[in-house]
Amino acid sequence: MNEQWDKIIIGIDPGTNVMGYGLLGIKEKKPQLIAMGVIKLNRMDDHYMRLHHIFERVTGLINSYLPDEMAIEAPFFGVNVQSMLKLGRAQGVAMAAALNHEIPITEYEPRKIKMAITGNGAASKEQVASMLQRTLKIDKDEMPEFLDATDALAAALCHFYESIKPIPSGGGAKSWKAFVAKNPDRVKK
Secondary structure, three states, X not given: OHXXXXXXXXXXXXXXXXXXXXXXXXXXXXXXXXXXXXXXXOOOOOXXXXXXXHHXXXXXXXXXXXXXXXXXXXXXXXXXHHHHHHHHHHHHHHHHHHHHOOOOEEEEOXXXXXXXXXXXXXXXXXXXXXXXXXXXXXXXXXXXXXHHHHHHHHHHHHHHHHXXXXXXXXXOOOOHHHHHHHOHHHOOO
């Protein structure tokens, strides 16, 4: 499946009840939705079985779509320490699935993801979903019921945006000729 894309990014929105995932295909520096959805965990009472299910499902997504990179939302630091611990474990298990396949992982704070997608670090989940729908031209009937899926897709799109930012040249070149001399590896011949 990876042959049709220059790169595939899997985004993960960790959760212990519902975990979101989104896959973006990049072709000629243009992102396109491949898939998004959720892993429902609330039917399982045992926390360790939830973690096992996360590992199995994320591994299955990796085996099916062969992503090149993972973008994962950093846990939100809330008041409840127990919830934070469980969320951190869920994130760690998803990361372990990626590491098991030697997939590089980048972690993003929720505010950074929202800022990258909407221009507002305090945007609502609904605003993020709406902007993703417009940006990636997703049909309304393809939009998921759970916003955890769009949050995961937002992490992947944020990662794409970060990957295409210009690299500072260090000191700033005074002319195009000086830039080329300082950065021969960044110029196509």
